[in-house]
Amino acid sequence: DVQLQASGGGLVQAGGSLRLSCAASGFTFDDYVIGWFRQAPGKEREGVSCISIDDISTYYADSVKGRFTISSDNAKNTVYLQMDSLKPEDTAVYYCALRLEGYEFGKSSRALMLDYEYDYWGQGTQVTVSS
Secondary structure, eight states: OOEEEEEOOEEEETTOOEEEEEEEESOOOSSOEEEEEEEOTTSOOEEEEEEETTTOOEEEOTTTTTTEEEEEEGGGTEEEEEEOSOOGGGOEEEEEEEESSOOOOSTTGGGGGSGGGOSEEOOOEEEEEEO
């Protein structure tokens, strides 16, 4: 069975950093996409960032561009989200998601910030940023 295990959340002060991990297992595709999403209380889930495991293309939502960095360790089937300069508005439950079909990153990469583009979801990890 496909499994995604998200971890690394916690409580941090504004301006601090956290690194989230998403460990994927149960499949053998070489070309897939891992996305990070978040959902704050009372708000809709929004896309944060994504990475193509095939060519390591990346995409970031405008709200996190320049502060968050997504990366992958293919040997460990793990994707990381390094979050720096955290703000209180980054507070949310963060989820990682798997899209089993590859994607040609380019002008339409923004589509990968839509949750219906993904096939499997992890359980979420809470990130709380205090002011």
